[in-house]
Amino acid sequence: MSSGRLSVVVTRRLPAPVENRLAELFDVTLNEDDKPLSRAALASAMRSADVLVPTLSDRIDAALIAQAGDSLKLIANYGAGVDHIDVQTARQHGILVSNTPGVSADDTADMAMALILGVARRIPEGLALMQSGGWEGWSPSALLGGRLSGRRLGILGMGRIGQAVARRAAAFNMQIHYHNRRRLRPEIEEALEATYWESLDQMVARMDVLSINCPHTPSTFHLMNARRLKLMKPEAVIVNTSRGEVIDENALTRMLRAGEIAGAGLDVYEHGAEVNPRLRELKNVVLLPHMGSATVEGRIEMGEKVIVNIKTFQDGHRPPDQVVPAML
Known part of the structure; x- marks a missing residue:
């Protein structure tokens, strides 16, 4: 953690208002070219970040979670579905998982x-x-x-x-x-x-x-x-x-x-x-190319939920959209 600000890695480009707000609140690393991160790049991000903000294109399995650094404590997923994340293994490693339900x-x-x-x-x-x-x-x-x-x-x-x-x-x-x-x-x-x-x-x-x-x-x-x-x-x-x-x-x-x-x-x-x-x-x-939730309004609302989840976690509280294995 740098200067008391959480280190946040975002794996894909998000709407500009969301990225700007993340940059105001946290030490954020953005994906400028919007290409999906390689497995090695994901592992590197998970070793260095306090919070990872992935999307459904990032498969975060048990082997990847095992490589996470001690600082990673929250995977704040950008999206409602979490089937690409091994929530059970994350929990065993003391890593919380949140999502963005209800928006889309x-x-x-x-x-x-x-x-x-x-x-x-x-x-x-x-x-x-x-x-x-x-x-x-x-x-x-x-x-x-x-x-x-x-x-x-x-x-x-x-x-x-x-x-x-x-x-x-x-x-x-x-x-x-x-x-x-x-x-x-x-x-x-x-x-x-x-x-x-x-x-x-x-x-x-x-x-x-x-x-x-x-x-x-x-x-x-x-x-x-x-x-x-x-x-x-x-x-x-x-x-x-x-x-x-x-x-x-x-x-x-x-x-x-x-x-x-x-x-x-x-x-x-x-x-x-x-x-x-x-x-x-x-x-x-x-x-269609998986565009069911692809509206400007929906994408911004998803980003706002991610920010609320991270900020609530930073303040020492349970993220409002925390996902636990019993929910799956």
Whole structure:
């Protein structure tokens, strides 16, 4: 610690107002070129810093945490998901972990609805036709999609984002169904006009649209595996704005190619930026580059939460958004 100020290392570029405020409060090291840090660079940062501010592109596993210096006491993650951090091992080494929950719920829910609309109404195909100059005028049989009104939407994971998706889908007159680790309180369920399914298999088999909104944990890895994907109706659509690892991407790709699932809208992928090349070839798939939470407002709010977590820790208190293994 220098001059009584915490040493803070930030692994990626953050919005200018966030970086400026971090520089005012702490001895901060920023990533000027915004390229993901190598494993060696991450290890070096963890040996020297009091606080590390990583993002989901930084995999902080047990081996990396074992190399941390005695000064590292807080990993203040920039983002809500912490599946890239070994929280249990960090805790064993006396390192706290915090995140930025609740900030991107509305932004991600907006994107989920955009993907549902994009797939159901074949918007990317229409866009590609216009950009290619191939449109020759209106036709009653061209680019026919499906109506959302009256369709059954199944939401897998009814946390903040899932509930935000439900509210938006209700405005499209969709029927709301959900499966969650815990059933919602009756008053919330009633307000959302949502039907709870204890059996995920039974829900999946009856939905027209399935929205993935649960976090990635050991228990949700490949939750939508080949067996469960085969339960979906051939005319159904699946959308994922959560984590790619929740879906068996190879199985999904095979079924989309075979016409066993009508379409998919994906903002996240099982292997990060290494997207299955066969997915890119399919017209019934909408692919986005993990931009569900990418709004200026959301990114700044995330940064503000990081700063509050660090400042509260510096003042000798528990960070308001501390993550403990029992929460995962």
